[in-house]
Amino acid sequence: MEWTVIALLLAWSLAVGLDLVSLGQFMLARPLVAGPVAGWILGDPATGMMVGVILELFALEVLPLGAARYADYGLGAVAGAATAGGSPGVLGIGLGIGVALLVAWLGDLSIYAVRRANSADVKRCRGALDAGDMNTITGLHFRGLLRDAVRALAVTAVGLLLAHGVRRWSPVGLEEAVLVSVVTIGVALATAGTAGLRLSRGGRGIGWLAAGVAAGTLWLVVW
Numbered sequence: 001m002e003w004t005v006i007a008l009l010l011a012w013s014l015a016v017g018l019d020l021v022s023l024g025q026f027m028l029a030r031p032l033v034a035g036p037v038a039g040w041i042l043g044d045p046a047t048g049m050m051v052g053v054i055l056e057l058f059a060l061e062v063l064p065l066g067a068a069r070y071a072d073y074g075l076g077a078v079a080g081a082a083t084a085g086g087s088p089g090v091l092g093i094g095l096g097i098g099v100a101l102l103v104a105w106l107g108d109l110s111i112y113a114v115r116r117a118n119s120a121d122v123k124r125c126r127g128a129l130d131a132g133d134m135n136t137i138t139g140l141h142f143r144g145l146l147r148d149a150v151r152a153l154a155v156t157a158v159g160l161l162l163a164h165g166v167r168r169w170s171p172v173g174l175e176e177a178v179l180v181s182v183v184t185i186g187v188a189l190a191t192a193g194t195a196g197l198r199l200s201r202g203g204r205g206i207g208w209l210a211a212g213v214a215a216g217t218l219w220l221v222v223w
Helices: 003-020 031-042 045-059 073-084 093-124 126-130 134-168 174-200 204-222
Strands: none
Touching: 003 031, 003 073, 003 134, 031 045, 031 073, 045 073, 045 093, 073 093, 073 134, 093 126, 093 134, 093 174, 126 134
């Protein structure tokens, strides 16, 4: 992987990581967006799209409310695309998703660490905050953004190292790669189906869920 590509992936992951909570929330952190763009940077947008779609199925289960903990599937999509990019057909998808899920879990741990650091920072500045000191408030926001930026870059760097290792020393052969891809896609569909049923809560929600599944299936057939 060329250094310019690595730099672009890191820049994109910075935008994705900050978009998750800290800045913007323009849905860049959705794997359905993060994956294809990473794939485009790598010169393989189709594989990036496949990785993003599968991770989006996992991400449908997430309800980022209050203090809930959740995986960072956006950064996972970047690492997954870097792992699977350039592989023929779906051969690299399973390994790519495996790396993506691991990176997403690391993202969860990093988000928790940043939250703890932000909370400690607020406690240290409590007196100035109670007095309404704007410099203190600005400093807290800036340091929070900086922590999240470092978090995104660090998690992505680990993900790219994992992607390089898997691509160079693939732990599975051809038949195993196909099997891993099929199992991964099946698990993603099962996860999305379970999440959809849980969120629909019966009645009219089931009808909307069925309509969405039908529309998605029709789109796949036509596309």
